[in-house]
Amino acid sequence: MQQDDPHISIDNSGAAFTEEERIDIRLWRFDAAAPMNVFFSCRRNGVSKPPYDSLNLGFFVEDDAGDVHRNRQLLGRALGHKASCITSPRQRHSARVGVLDSELDIGAGSRMAVANRFDPCDAMVTSVQSAPLLLQFADCVPVVLTGEAADRPIIGVAHAGRLSLVAGIVTNTVKTMTDAGADPGSLVAALGPAVKPCCYGVDEETAAQFRERFGGAAVDDGRIDLKYGVAKDLLDAGLAAGNIHNLDICTSCDEDFFSYRRDGPATGRQGAIAWID
Numbered sequence: 001m002q003q004d005d006p007h008i009s010i011d012n013s014g015a016a017f018t019e020e021e022r023i024d025i026r027l028w029r030f031d032a033a034a035p036m037n038v039f040f041s042c043r044r045n046g047v048s049k050p051p052y053d054s055l056n057l058g059f060f061v062e063d064d065a066g067d068v069h070r071n072r073q074l075l076g077r078a079l080g081h082k083a084s085c086i087t088s089p090r091q092r093h094s095a096r097v098g099v100l101d102s103e104l105d106i107g108a109g110s111r112m113a114v115a116n117r118f119d120p121c122d123a124m125v126t127s128v129q130s131a132p133l134l135l136q137f138a139d140c141v142p143v144v145l146t147g148e149a150a151d152r153p154i155i156g157v158a159h160a161g162r163l164s165l166v167a168g169i170v171t172n173t174v175k176t177m178t179d180a181g182a183d184p185g186s187l188v189a190a191l192g193p194a195v196k197p198c199c200y201g202v203d204e205e206t207a208a209q210f211r212e213r214f215g216g217a218a219v220d221d222g223r224i225d226l227k228y229g230v231a232k233d234l235l236d237a238g239l240a241a242g243n244i245h246n247l248d249i250c251t252s253c254d255e256d257f258f259s260y261r262r263d264g265p266a267t268g269r270q271g272a273i274a275w276i277d
């Protein structure tokens, strides 16, 4: 992301992320403080067929639902969770945050045909233990927040695409956590793989809209910098720049990731998954 605005000087080193392979599943682990766990997946070593090959975690992209469920089982096995315990509601580029505050709702969205009280939402927050939250991405920015609220660990996972970001999904996720008692200055943010400005050229009207919301440095030569917008909203919400860590991978340049910009609507979704032990 661009660094020409003195307001934006987050950790772009990638030092807080480690690439790992767990039971054949390639992951990036964010170095979160115990008892938090934060991982980002890519598209390798699942069972979905082209054009969803192969570790597609999204039900609503016209892939075979059985294959998606199997992929979620493979991801869950690698991380020590049953697919039926992974909460993953339907996303809709909105600014709505779901709060998982009851063990009864663990696993919401884990079966395609069963609706749940979180549908649709584009971020989830919880303090419930052993309740992994999974959101899905193909270019949009995965934002995972960890911290403490009322002496309990708290996590949030947000889907920050252009529309949900402009609508306020990042701000709303932080607010949900601070309303629960978290101090924004002590929240830690991990930004996962997403499309970078190299691959995100837009028309002038879209560029103008984004520039108006996030300032001139968020758009360069008609190219949008989503993570600039994410970082700006996090800083405005009270996070410390040193607590914002970016994994600097472009999903459209790197073919190990699904990319809506590169592949069009017929592609899969990688995941950001986080839980409290």
Ligand SMILES: [Zn+2]
Pocket: 195, 196, 197, 198, 199, 250, 251, 252, 253
């Ligand atoms: Zn790129």
